[in-house]
Amino acid sequence: MSLSTQQKLKVVETLKNSLRNKFAEYKPEPSAMPFHTRLLGKDRLALYQFIHSLITNFGLTIFEPVALSIAESKFKVAKSQYKVGDRISEDSLYVIQKIMDNLTSATTRPDKIKELELIRQSINPSKTRKTKPTVTDLFLQDRKGNTFLIDIKTAKPNKGNFKEFKRTLLEWAAVALLNNPNDKINTLLAIPYNPYEPNPYARWTMAGMIDIKNELMVGKEFWDFLGGKGTYDDLLICFETAGIDMRDEIDNYFSKFNR
Template identity: 60%
Template sequence: MQIKQNIKNRLKNALRQKFSNYTPETSYMPFHTRLLGRDRMALYSFIQSLNTNFGTSIFEPVAEELGLAKFDNITRQAFAGETITREAQRVIQDIMDNLESGRVKPNKCNEIERILRVAHSGEISTIKPTKIDLLLQKDKSVYLIDIKTAKPNKGGFKEFKRTLLTWVASYAYANPNAEIHTLIAIPYNPYEPKPYERWTMAGMLDLDFELKVAKEFWDFIGGNGSYEMLLGAFEEVGIEMRAEIDEYFARFNTK
């Protein structure tokens, strides 16, 4: 299948680029190094470094390749816009206040409707919202996606929500005819085979419309069966590059 081969090529290129730019941490750990070896310590450091930007260097290009056949346009690290009305800011703050106090439950359809009603009303402000990890377009529908780590900090959910609401207001100001959807994406479920612990987000996110986890996310991007195909592609790349990876880390054992 060509799409699987394209994804494998992107993965290999991403790893090789990471190898060419990677410099192990310089912290001196004499006991760890003597016990485990410099190659294993370099591998440990590499994994930590890779985890830091896995979303940008791995998940985003994979999602881009996967969605090419399904969406009209895909943009990584996109801008939602830099203009928002004061009325939209007021509505967003009111939504956040009600959610934080527990007076209302998240309702994405209602929240977007409220924001769109004032998206072009009154005075405007210039803002610099967080970049959109993935912007997907299909006809008039646009999906603004924020890819998060598998176990996001519970304290960050308020800012996640505010970011999604701000994207709606700023994108709507510049694109009044767009049908806007905003999502938090979690690329895999660290609790597998148990369900993802969504309750931690329940007070801020509308779980039916604002959150996609693991299979739900990847199948949304590429269609049914995409998640299983991706797991197979990652495994095959690991096998095909094993000698190359081992050779790379073996260098760190030379003096």
């Protein structure tokens, strides 16, 4: 099942609104660049700076609202910027630290199913502490009772980030399971596109820390999971359509920087 005509229109409008919101709030950093300005022109330099800013925040500005608009049609519950909770079992914290230590020392390999079971067994409602986990980019619940907490990341995360990502995924699970020990919880990283296409995604930096099969979705797999088979290909067309529709609007926006 690919995107319906109505869904495609909704995605295109979501993209346009996201870009217009970015235009409205964007304020170039005041900096004198006399050589760059004379070589490239004010409008091209402004365009470069805007694109750099947009790419830096593409996940929050573009991918997150688009992902939410697609997921709302398939999932029973779909929310963005969702707060999992604010308490965690102290025993779970101990288990998470042990998991992290073993992965860091390569004593064990990442195994999310086993890790979740260890966390589930460690839940002790009588011994908890206050916590402030990272807000999830997407919170989804399907009609079979499965819960998905998803963190949307850049296409090429740095090596040092994966320990932080892994701990976040484990802590999300622990907080959610404290509230509902029987929850069918899934905590995942999502990478919106594969920068290595047509080759498989091969980011060596996640080796030894992320369970590739159970903690990661990349490109087509991610978008087809949200909207059904064919969603990724439809989405590329939606992006192209939005870009064509807004071409004059984009040109007019940047022409003002020549004045």
